[in-house]
Amino acid sequence: MEETLTARDRKVLQAIIMDYIQSAEPVGSRTVSKKYKIELSPATIRNVMADLEEMGFLRQPHTSAGRVPTDRAFRFYVDSILEVRRLNKIDQDRIKSGLEHEKMDINEMMKRASSLLSLLSKQTGVVLAPRFGSNVFKHIEFIKLRENKILVIIVSKLGEVQNKLIESDEHMSQDELDKYSRYLNEIMGGLSLVEAKRKIMEEMKKEKVLFDKLMYRALQLSQKALEDEGEGDLYIEGKTNIIQSPEFADVEKMRILLLAFEEKTKLVKLLDKALAVQGIQIFIGVENEFNEMKDCTVVAAPYSRENFTLGTLGVIGPTRMDYSSIIPIVDYTAKILGKILKNMNG
Amino acid sequence: MEETLTARDRKVLQAIIMDYIQSAEPVGSRTVSKKYKIELSPATIRNVMADLEEMGFLRQPHTSAGRVPTDRAFRFYVDSILEVRRLNKIDQDRIKSGLEHEKMDINEMMKRASSLLSLLSKQTGVVLAPRFGSNVFKHIEFIKLRENKILVIIVSKLGEVQNKLIESDEHMSQDELDKYSRYLNEIMGGLSLVEAKRKIMEEMKKEKVLFDKLMYRALQLSQKALEDEGEGDLYIEGKTNIIQSPEFADVEKMRILLLAFEEKTKLVKLLDKALAVQGIQIFIGVENEFNEMKDCTVVAAPYSRENFTLGTLGVIGPTRMDYSSIIPIVDYTAKILGKILKNMNG
């Protein structure tokens, strides 16, 4: 049963997939033989289709309907049939000019990237912002808000700003806090935030620090500020695009999906997986391990400065999405975003 | 034709509205006479209904269906029939305990409030955060990111953090920038941001400043940082609740509404209108001047510290929402949020 596909099988499968991608309707043998240049009669095609169905690449919604590609078919298509072309110039320019605005801060940039992905793919665009911890430390500041509530502001070299409210056990004046931040800015300058964290741990162990109250308190505060860095921010744009797809005409299906979007944590997890790997990652249908997304495909790519991966971006759409055009969009956007962030980092 | 309603008319109207609120289906004369204690026969009710229809309070989807209340009917109901009770203890507690966490920063607080509104009302909750400009200035900081890009961070007394990327024409060192921020922190301390803005304009006109390069540059930078403060942030939670309502079963209707949510600017405008007025504001159906929301009602209330209005919060749902329970929820949440922010402001 687990035979390999002949050249002919592949051709037929490809035709079915391509037709289904644009029609969203079961594809019949006549259509395949007529619309796609396969010099075979419908009858022969039917035989091939029966084989493909047995192998799990196609299924029939009901006895006398055409065939619909399964997740497995899309997986095979993406892996073995599809040849990804490079993105056309026009879209390249739109992405470039959309992101290369000088005066954009990093939040805007992420949002913009997500919008662009959505716009060009006509699906939903997502961008997972760099984990704050992966950035180069730039500046820390303590601001006393009231009694023992202290607002800590940490800025990365990219200009990301993270703020957090912490409590101190002891009373501290603003002057004192200013001293702390000056001291910390000095010892953490130029380090990545992860390194900075480690450095603080080390420093705290040193004997001389234990006797210097100022230093000790400063380190204590910064430790509080750096602990449990939240997960990276997720930007989602174009949620409504997905509603247009006929596969989500069912209100309940759509509600479940939108709920998943609203929750974000699951999406973050999914995109996190793409972080670890170089290059485009595609999760098709049930491969998504989240039931809510079993009718969706996620095309994701990490974007990185130099060799260090910063975050992930991608497109979410029905499994029936137009892979041949979406993959290059995701790929190119990731490259450009990486390049821009690299420049921003000096 | 523009007669006033008799007591009986009102009773019937109320019955129809109440039934429609919970059934979402046209209400017939039999139902009114049976389910609601009106000692009249269906025939009489029908006469009354005919009158009410003529006056624009009811309409018939088709000849032989029951009646559906119009926007006007809901308006009348809200203004003249409904008596708002106070929120029950249980929900009061949920709101209080949901918002009174000591360690929450202001962003979390807004999000939480929005979630609570959504949860308790079973509709969509919105919170328009305080306009940044309306806050008391606490701290300003300039951080040089690269070449002539400077990140400005402004903190309000409530602990809101706003950051903005600006460009300087001339080269400035970080030391220089630190001097500027020290100077500015001094002259703007304790002012509201609006006042601070004005102050800066004044200062810049003073002659002595013109000759003190340091001061002048500092003022110039801060002016850039304070100009065109964005509109207040909008927090929307529970968008998917609205999908459940049968009136949005139509996919296209829903898409339009979700698009409006995604765009936010229109919603901000709407909520802004409620800013100006004291107390609960209700926009029913077409009163919303935004076509996208013509099937929705927005129940909004400003929340304020002392007598100064900070922002607005509310609930969005179908015009058929349960006003009697939602109004107290919005009202109470606004009060609690105002109180907490007042405390936070010292």
Added chain:
DNA sequence: ATTAGCACTCTTATACGTAGAGTGCTAAAG
């Protein structure tokens, strides 16, 4: 190995008839 031919299956669209909900009107009752 391929294909023409054909019977068969299932969906979809259309029409039709009926049940039920609800109305409006009229005439009788209070």
Added chain:
DNA sequence: CTTTAGCACTCTACGTATAAGAGTGCTAAT
């Protein structure tokens, strides 16, 4: 004069029947 019972009428919703069309699987011929 107000209320109500009664009844004919209207419109929707729903189920059934029917026909058209799409597509299949199988068989037999090429």
